[in-house]
Amino acid sequence: MKIRRIKIKRFxxxxxxDIDLTYPKGHPxxxxxxxxxxxxGRSGTGKTTFLEVIAAVMMCERSGKGFQNTKSYVPVNEATxxxxxxxxxxxxxxxxxxxxxxxxxxxxxxxNFIAGGGGFYVPTPHFSPKKELDRIRLSGLHQLLLxxxxxxxxxxxxxxxxxKLSMIVTANNLSEIVEPYFHKILxxxxxxxxxxxxxxxxxxxxxxxxxxKEVKIWKASNPDPTDDFSExxxxxxxxxxxxxxxxxxxxxxxxxxxxxxxxxxxxxDQISAGTRQIIKNILPVHFLTPQFENNTFxxxxxxxxxxxxxxxxxxxHYTQAAHHTQFFFxxxxxxxxxxxxxxxxxxxxxxxxxxxxxxxxxxxxxERHVNNYQYDPRYLEYGTVLSELFDVxxxxxLGDKKLEDFAxxxxxxxxxxxxxxxxxxxxxxLKKKIEAYKELRRQIDPTKYGRKYA
Amino acid sequence: xxxxxxxxxxxxxxxxxxxxxxxNHEKFTDSATRAKYYKDxxxxxxxxxxxxxxxxxxxxxxxxxxxxxxxxxxxxxxDKPEFEGQVEHFDESxxxxxxEPEGRKDWLWANLFMVHSDTNTxxxxxxxxxxxxxxxxxxxxxxxFDFFEGSIVQERFFFNAKEDLEEDLKEEVELMxxxxxxxxxxLPKKRYIELVKRNAIFSILEDYEIIEYTTTFELFDQRExxxxxxxxxx
Numbered sequence: 301m302k303i304r305r306i307k308i309k310r311f312x313x314x315x316x317x318d319i320d321l322t323y324p325k326g327h328p329x330x331x332x333x334x335x336x337x338x339x340x341g342r343s344g345t346g347k348t349t350f351l352e353v354i355a356a357v358m359m360c361e362r363s364g365k366g367f368q369n370t371k372s373y374v375p376v377n378e379a380t381x382x383x384x385x386x387x388x389x390x391x392x393x394x395x396x397x398x399x400x401x402x403x404x405x406x407x408x409x410x411x412n413f414i415a416g417g418g419g420f421y422v423p424t425p426h427f428s429p430k431k432e433l434d435r436i437r438l439s440g441l442h443q444l445l446l447x448x449x450x451x452x453x454x455x456x457x458x459x460x461x462x463x464k465l466s467m468i469v470t471a472n473n474l475s476e477i478v479e480p481y482f483h484k485i486l487x488x489x490x491x492x493x494x495x496x497x498x499x500x501x502x503x504x505x506x507x508x509x510x511x512x513k514e515v516k517i518w519k520a521s522n523p524d525p526t527d528d529f530s531e532x533x534x535x536x537x538x539x540x541x542x543x544x545x546x547x548x549x550x551x552x553x554x555x556x557x558x559x560x561x562x563x564x565x566x567x568x569d570q571i572s573a574g575t576r577q578i579i580k581n582i583l584p585v586h587f588l589t590p591q592f593e594n595n596t597f598x599x600x601x602x603x604x605x606x607x608x609x610x611x612x613x614x615x616x617h618y619t620q621a622a623h624h625t626q627f628f629f630x631x632x633x634x635x636x637x638x639x640x641x642x643x644x645x646x647x648x649x650x651x652x653x654x655x656x657x658x659x660x661x662x663x664x665x666x667e668r669h670v671n672n673y674q675y676d677p678r679y680l681e682y683g684t685v686l687s688e689l690f691d692v693x694x695x696x697x698l699g700d701k702k703l704e705d706f707a708x709x710x711x712x713x714x715x716x717x718x719x720x721x722x723x724x725x726x727x728x729x730l731k732k733k734i735e736a737y738k739e740l741r742r743q744i745d746p747t748k749y750g751r752k753y754a
Numbered sequence: 755x756x757x758x759x760x761x762x763x764x765x766x767x768x769x770x771x772x773x774x775x776x777x778n779h780e781k782f783t784d785s786a787t788r789a790k791y792y793k794d795x796x797x798x799x800x801x802x803x804x805x806x807x808x809x810x811x812x813x814x815x816x817x818x819x820x821x822x823x824x825x826x827x828x829x830x831x832x833d834k835p836e837f838e839g840q841v842e843h844f845d846e847s848x849x850x851x852x853x854e855p856e857g858r859k860d861w862l863w864a865n866l867f868m869v870h871s872d873t874n875t876x877x878x879x880x881x882x883x884x885x886x887x888x889x890x891x892x893x894x895x896x897x898x899f900d901f902f903e904g905s906i907v908q909e910r911f912f913f914n915a916k917e918d919l920e921e922d923l924k925e926e927v928e929l930m931x932x933x934x935x936x937x938x939x940x941l942p943k944k945r946y947i948e949l950v951k952r953n954a955i956f957s958i959l960e961d962y963e964i965i966e967y968t969t970t971f972e973l974f975d976q977r978e979x980x981x982x983x984x985x986x987x988x
Contacts, residue, residue: 662836665816687941691872704937707905707912708928714905714984715917721987734988741985744908 302333302626303354303596304389305382311353314346314658324643326670333384336619336627338640340689341648345658347630350646351598353379354628478583482554484525489547491522532586532621533579539610540575542566555579574605578614585621595625603633615639634677634685642673647689706740713737755809755902755913755936756969760802760863760892765794766828772863781850781857782843791861796841797830799868804965807839808867808891809934811967812942814839815868842869845885864892873935881933888923889930901927902936904973910940911947911970943967947974 308317321337323329339347382391495518503509530544537543538560545556545565557566568576581599599618603611612635619627631637637645647661664672677685686692693700713721713733724730741749763769768791772779780787797820805815815837824832843849844867848859859865865885889901901923902913913936915927931937946966964971 661838666818684941684945687939693941700940703907703910703940704912707907708914710907710984711903711905711914712917713988718982718987721984737984738988 301596302335302384303381303628304333304384305380306350306353307380307382308353309378309380311379312346312349313344314349317658317660319350319646319660320668321646324664324668324670324673327643333626334644335625336615336629336640337644337646338615338637339628339630339646339648340632340637341658342650343632345648345650347648348600350648351600351628351630354381354596354598478555478587481525481529481587485546488522488525492518495522529586532617533582536578536582536610536613536617537575540572542571542575572605574607574610577605578610578617581618582621585618585625595622596628597622597625598628600630601632602629603631603636608635611635612639634682634690637689638677638680638682638685640677642676643668643670645677645689649691702740702744706737706744709733709737709740755889755891755898755934756806756811757896757898758803758808758867758892760799762798762802764801764822764825764828765791765798765830767791768794768798768828768861769863770828772861775861778850779857779859779861781854782841782860783852784857787861793835794830795861795863795866796837796868797824797832797835799841799866800835800837802892803868805837806966807870807873808842809869809873809936810939810943811969812870812939813966814870837868838871839868840871840874842867842874844883844887844890846882848885867891870935870939873938883930883933887926887930889927898969899972902931902969902973904970904977906974906977910944911974912937912940913970913973943970947971 304320304322306317306319306321308314308319310316321334322331323334339350341347380391382389499509499511499514503511524546526544526546530546534543537557541560542557543560545558547556547565555568557568557571558564559566568579571579581602585597597618602614602618606614611633615627615629615636616639619625629636642663645663647663648658649661650656651659663674665674666672675688677689680688716730720727720730721734724734738749771791782788800815801820801822805813805817805820807814815835819832819835819837824830843860844865848862848865850857850860888896890896891898901916901919903916905912905914913931915924915931917924919927943966947970950964950971
């Protein structure tokens with residue numbers, strides 16, 4: 301299940317937005333839903349709202365408790381999401397009436413990530429295996445209508461139609477995902493203890509037994525369940541001199557780490573906020589994938605707590621950790637944004653000319669074709685990403701003014717001759733200008749002109 | 755800030771309406787007037803400015819959007835145009851303030867330009883410039899080369915007031931550079947210049963056309979003629 305279009309009629313402050321989330325023409329995957337999407341824009345433009353729209357639809361899908369007539373009120377929020385499910389396209393319409401709360405709202409405690417998993421299968425009785433548009437109306441917490449279904453189906457019917465389980469993972473229910481993993485590790489540890497005890501008994505009976513060989517055979521047939529996860533996480537957390545611990549001994553079982561230098565155990569609560577952030581995001585990415593296919597991950601502020609060098613790589617770590625999964629990020633970081641192909645970025649802007657209405661700033665001119673995109677953030681300097689995509693000067697205002705002053709002084713000095721500049725003699729004004737120029741030059745380009753210290 | 759010719763008359767309905775008003779105009783925020791003429795105004799401005807910001811010469815609108823075929827019977831009939839930027843009132847005193855019951859000369863063609871949004875909101879908003887300024891880019895006698903020269907620092911191009919101007923005029927030019935934000939966005943300009951230079955060096959495009967920052971390129975050529983590199987001398 302991948303989202304290929306989000307249309308918002310009205311949703312909170314957003315109005316009349318139509319976001320195409322398919323690869324553009326000229327791309328090897330042209331016309332297919334994108335694997336990852338990044339929302340950028342000033343605070344208040346609606347980045348997180350878009351994540352909420354997606355989460356709201358997922359939550360409706362999960363908790364469709366019954367069906368009601370939705371025509372009796374004027375909805376306050378209305379959005380349409382178009383999905384690809386295998387070779388089919390399904391349209392889900394989300395609306396909430398004035399008395400309803402949104403089924404899912406991002407709160408500070410879980411703003412770092414939410415992850416929804418599961419196929420979104422709601423075929424109608426008239427469903428054709430060919431591509432066609434099935435309309436599903438999702439509303440508020442518990443309304444789900446199949447527009448093209450005769451009569452109103454009951455919830456039980458959904459399972460008959462092949463609807464798969466889906467879930468929303470947040471900080472609060474993360475343990476549901478991770479606990480089976482811990483139990484696997486504990487079971488593995490216990491099995492190893494048992495094996496070694498048996499090996500000791502055998503050794504008493506047969507002193508010639510080849511212990512290393514026996515251990516090797518056992519390990520080959522009993523792979524360590526931490527291996528996969530360690531391979532995924534260790535390359536990132538080794539930057540912080542940490543590795544995933546292969547032992548889980550605490551009760552209740554929990555993740556712990558080993559400090560690479562001291563080899564001492566480090567508890568989850570002792571690691572830095574940034575490292576916890578990575579672990580918190582990568583756990584569901586890794587563990588949901590084998591359990592559910594076609595997951596959708598919504599990661600708000602992936603840069604939170606991360607040093608720039610880690611920000612540079614974190615998107616590819618997340619996306620490589622899962623298959624058949626679509627990722628949605630919302631960020632304020634130009635470094636995170638530079639991990640995306642230009643069409644994968646959805647920049648939301650306020651249009652000051654028409655009362656602050658939010659619109660999507662498109663990076664292409666003319667036809668939506670890969671060749672018509674102006675910028676490719678992957679190949680730009682971060683300063684240019686900041687100025688071109690985020691519309692923020694990469695130099696602070698003071699710095700810009702200083703450069704302008706410097707340019708002015710330079711132009712003034714260039715009106716003098718080379719000889720005058722080299723020998724200002726009694727011209728005190730020129731001497732002062734030269735000194736001022738040199739001082740500004742030192743400040744602006746310290747690498748080349750900075751003071752040399754012994 | 756290059757010279758702009760605003761004598762064209764594609765949005766005839768708007769121009770006729772504007773010319774016929776003797777007193778004050780409707781406010782620029784008036785929704786009925788906007789519905790009638792806003793699109794005609796901005797697209798004709800883009801036509802005159804060839805899609806560039808009037809002050810920074812940065813590209814704001816693709817030329818496909820203001821092709822003459824988009825006008826029919828004096829009205830812009832193209833689809834909802836895609837562009838960056840905002841309508842700028844050169845002389846802010848001619849535009850009504852919020853809270854005022856009536857408009858001023860809000861829709862005066864001679865006072866309107868399309869500019870980059872940041873130039874309008876971050877740089878100019880608090881400054882007032884007279885419509886009679888010698889640095890108004892659509893004046894018949896205006897030429898950027900009478901007022902500006904350029905300087906390159908940190909590989910970025912900055913406009914300065916010409917060194918040989920009278921002191922008062924030089925000061926006015928410097929103020930205009932600051933107020934209009936003429937030096938705003940030197941980094942994208944740097945990138946564009948690099949692109950053009952690369953194309954020229956490697957002949958990637960046989961007949962490449964410089965679309966943006968044309969004044970910068972002309973002054974850039976003048977700088978190439980400098981006989982010495984200041985940083986090698988002092």
